[in-house]
Amino acid sequence: xxxxxxxxxxxxxxxxxxxxxxxxxxxxxxxxxxxxxxxxxxxxxxxxxxxxxxxxxxxxxxxxxxxxxxxxxxxxxxxxxxxxxxxxxxxxxxxxxxxxxxxxxxxxxxxxxxxxxxxxxxxxxxxxxxxxxxxxxxxxxxxxxxxxxxxxxxxxxxxxxxxxxxxxxxxxxxxxxxxxxxxxxxxxxxxxxxxxxxxxxxxxxxxxxxxxxxxxxxxxxxxxxxxxxxxxxxxxxxxxxxxxxxxxxxxxxxxxxxxxxxxxxxxxxxxxxxxxxxxxxxxxxxxxxxxxxxxxxxxxxxxxxxxxxxxxxxxxxxxxxxxxxxxxxxxxxxxxxxxxxxxxxxxxxx
Ligand code: SAH
Numbered sequence: 202x203x204x205x206x207x208x209x210x211x212x213x214x215x216x217x218x219x220x221x222x223x224x225x226x227x228x229x230x231x232x233x234x235x236x237x238x239x240x241x242x243x244x245x246x247x248x249x250x251x252x253x254x255x256x257x258x259x260x261x262x263x264x265x266x267x268x269x270x271x272x273x274x275x276x277x278x279x280x281x282x283x284x285x286x287x288x289x290x291x292x293x294x295x296x297x298x299x300x301x302x303x304x305x306x307x308x309x310x311x312x313x314x315x316x317x318x319x320x321x322x323x324x325x326x327x328x329x330x331x332x333x334x335x336x337x338x339x340x341x342x343x344x345x346x347x348x349x350x351x352x353x354x355x356x357x358x359x360x361x362x363x364x365x366x367x368x369x370x371x372x373x374x375x376x377x378x379x380x381x382x383x384x385x386x387x388x389x390x391x392x393x394x395x396x397x398x399x400x401x402x403x404x405x406x407x408x409x410x411x412x413x414x415x416x417x418x419x420x421x422x423x424x425x426x427x428x429x430x431x432x433x434x435x436x437x438x439x440x441x442x443x444x445x446x447x448x449x450x451x452x453x454x455x456x457x458x459x460x461x462x463x464x465x466x467x468x469x470x471x472x473x474x475x476x477x478x479x480x481x482x483x484x485x486x487x488x489x490x491x492x493x494x495x496x497x498x499x500x501x502x503x504x505x506x507x508x509x510x511x512x513x514x515x516x517x518x519x520x521x522x523x524x525x526x527x528x529x530x531x532x533x534x535x536x537x538x539x540x541x542x543x544x545x546x547x548x549x550x551x
Pocket of ligand 1: 233237243251252253254285286287288289292312313314315318333334348349350351354355
């Protein structure tokens with residue numbers, strides 16, 4: 202939502218002064234909508250860098266995965282490539298190039314909320330069609346869907362255990378700063394019995410938006426056919442604690458310091474995402490570490506081949522590969538979740 206040229210911090214301050222603290226979910230949702238609306242946050246000159254911006258190998262291997270499952274599904278002709286939050290369009294461009302070599306040239310649909318990023322995507326993939334959300338994607342024909350670092354930007358809700366019981370985590374404005382506080386409404390009924398017994402200060406984070414998106418992707422896979430890869434940093438077993446973080450100019454900053462001016466993300470709860478997909482009847486192919494997935498798809502061979510073709514870039518190519526698969530880099534914290542229609546084949550790498 203846009204509020205003219207007024208800084209988001211001023212809007213939040215006014216809301217809080219009039220009606221009291223706002224929910225963290227409200228704070229994160231509005232902050233990210235404002236953050237992405239007007240700028241390109243990616244790359245070395247921006248605030249953060251993503252796997253497709255590290256190396257073309259990432260998008261190419263995703264494209265090969267999609268082409269492989271499509272071939273084994275019998276090469277349906279009316280298939281579409283759908284990407285959630287395509288950033289600069291780099292992943293799509295690299296994946297489409299790799300798919301084309303396998304005889305796959307699908308129509309392209311992008312789900313993108315940011316006008317600034319849509320302009321950049323148009324230059325990278327001119328044939329794409331854009332959508333604000335998943336609701337108006339075509340309803341016929343199988344989808345090959347990809348989302349990289351999309352779910353982590355969706356707003357979370359946090360519940361915190363206080364001596365008075367569970368409360369929603371809210372954002373207040375005190376002494377010139379935004380600060381997290383516990384709300385005053387009881388929230389005990391929102392917490393599953395199984396995790397009710399927690400010490401004071403315990404915190405549960407959920408992402409209703411991520412569950413809704415994954416559920417909708419799964420529902421469409423079941424009714425339309427196809428497969429999906431959702432890639433993000435996250436965890437695959439339930440855990441407690443806040444994972445909210447803010448990045449500005451490649452540095453972690455206080456998430457409450459500059460609403461709308463830093464990228465706010467949370468780790469993705471892949472066990473919850475998997476449950477949301479299974480509840481719709483989609484096939485969960487698995488959730489694996491990004492390093493495992495890219496190795497299984499042959500990133501090491503691909504890097505050697507690229508390096509042999511361009512020896513002057515060999516060390517940069519291998520450094521990029523290590524960044525994508527290294528244990529202390531993106532290889533372990535980042536996970537790849539694969540989904541497919543029940544009658545589609547199993548996917549490589551899971
Ligand atoms: N996938 C890209 C970009 C990741 S950044 C890459 O890997 O480089 C997150 C992307 O999701 C951006 O394109 C951002 O504009 C988009 N986005 C974030 N929240 C969104 C929302 N609620 N609706 C639509 N797009 C959103």
